[in-house]
Amino acid sequence: MFPFCFEWAWDMGHAIFFGGFWYAIGILGAGMTYCFLKAAYDTINDNGDSHH
């Protein structure tokens, strides 16, 4: 999972697999971080236009 696990190898297999994994995790993390920060901002400013 991490380069310090001994079975880690700097090869194509690991690059593709963990590249995809960390990419997905990155998007989910960034997306949720954005949502939380934006929600906090909206709450503080309470612009009240958030109907959907």
Added chain:
Amino acid sequence: MDDALIPEGAKRCAFPIFMIGIVIVGAVLLWGVYAMFLCWFKGLNQTNMNDYYGFALWIWADLAVIAVGGGAFFTGLLKYIFKVDELKNIINFAVIIGFICYSSALLILAIDIGQPLRGWFIFWHANVHSMLTEVAYCLSCYFAVLTIEFIPNILENRQANKVPFFHHLAHNMHEVMAVFAATGAFLSFFHQGSLGGVAGVMFGRPFAYREGLLIWPWTFFLFTWSAAAFGPCFTLLVTKITERITGKKLVGDKTINLLAKISGWMITTYIIAKIIDTIYWAFVTAPSMGFKLSHFYSNNGLYGYWMLITEVILCGVVPGLLLINKSTRENPTTRTIAIILGVIGVCLNRWVMVLQIMAVPVMSFDTWALYIPSWQEVATTILPVAYGIILIAVAYRYLPVFPQELELNESADAAAQNG
């Protein structure tokens, strides 16, 4: 009693009646939980699995719930990426069903492994060349996606939505849902596929082994495709059951027919690919290893050609044709028959790709091995069903799951009031 939590304007049964239902299903759930703890504390000797059946009922259940849970990713993909807006009427429910299916799958895996406390090794010591590693990673990540997709619906609960932060959070999550849905589709493609790959790469098992494209055996693509095809069938089936139990129309016919039509075309194209795959396997792949097709379907008490015919023709070709044909699709009876057949078909396919593989002898002097699950296995397999019923009941009661509910039941309510 719990009126303040029920969505505004929605009619729900009295709280005691609701609780009676929950208690009955809860008893089944507790039975499953008891069996689960038996397996955890006493070990897998509680099951009837053996060294021939290392994969058995649970792995079938796991593959089956993931396949039928595929409705969530596929509906999400259509709604958020391909902008099929009509599906907004069923997307919440599809997500809840997916959430139940995937949480169940993870739970089953946690019971299934011999050393549950070492479950994290699959992540930490990952062998990136194993299909099961890919399954574990994508499954867990996709479960996170489903949770993210489910959260806004939970926050829309009447009381939760009064909290400004929750209100804004739900709104903002809706705004960027396409990003999550795209990630979910990406992850689903790989885990559905790698579940097929689990069987397809076993070159020591001629019943399972398939050739393929690069590192992916054909079963990889067939599993993804079948999950996208039959997943919506399960979404429609659960919707139908929920409508029957609640006595209300919850999703408009236009949405139902649209999803059924998409599912029908997916099933039809899938089944063509499946037939081609089966023919190639039967006449090229298996013979190259010294096996005739009849070897896989004779000399045992259960697995005959009927299995193949039921899966491919009765539960594949038939529902596909019923759903692409306008008149049978729009007829509630034939549509329901088609979606039931479809769900059975995909479950049967997963059964074959798990249990029949284990049953078929490979060494010329070996014998067929059949197995009957223990009650602990059955109980833990029913456990997710009970859990799913409870979660759907609670979600339906307290969350605005079906956007069309009020509109579709307006006249009935009015009639009731007038009457």
Added chain:
Amino acid sequence: MIENKKVHKFGMVVDLDKCTGCGACMVSCMSENNVPFKEDESNKKDSITWMRVYKLTNGKSFPETEIVYLPRPCQHCGGIGDHGHSPCVSVCPATATDYGYDTGIVSQIYTRCFGCRYCMGACPYHARYFNWWDPKWPKGMENYLSPNVSPRMRGVVEKCSFCYHRYQLAREQAMIEDREIEEMEYQTACTTACPAGAIVFGDLNNPAHKVHQIVKPDPHPDPMNHKVVGKSRNPKVFRLLERLGTNPKVYYMSDREWVRKAGDNYLKGEWENVKTHHGASSSHG
């Protein structure tokens, strides 16, 4: 890591015409490797036998009935093309089973295995066993456990290791004395226990070893099936399920044609074409 002077490829050949089916190999294996057993061993589908003796018959009625006993340890497959991607190694999600490129031995790391059993499903030889129960020995018998082999815990998979601990001991001794391992220094328990001398074990890469001389493995891919490498040039020698491309390092030998035929699956008429086909030098013989 101990430096290897040479890449070994340990393997064995079992002379099925000599095997009497006495089961000494099974007993010695269990004893050597601390294999636990159940109080009731009648259900063979969940009892652990790293070495298992199968009974095969030619299916004919008396007086033509013939029986052969086939001892089956882990086949230590090299996988398609003999590249080390054994059916089990390639599927293990947690890298708990590994292929030793210096020995050709498929290892099992018990403390790494979390018991998903995918390897068992992938192995067509049923050479892998799961610990369904906690390992238990009758009172007093713990004193007889081998100190060189760790007992396994409930919930993990185990299998024949070609008595790897014996290799380790021999390797260390050889390293101290700055020399190669001798053929007889590293022999598996089953080999040494066989009263009929039916099992021959050694380095398939070493022409001086008896196993090599009997098997005469062809190092090149089989022209009829490129997945197969190491096919025997000895017309009496075969491997189990060779056609699948698992490339086992356990070979079998028999004078009897029906026994050799039982080693693999053949479509009607195929056997007649392949029975005389052996490794390179005598191919299409």
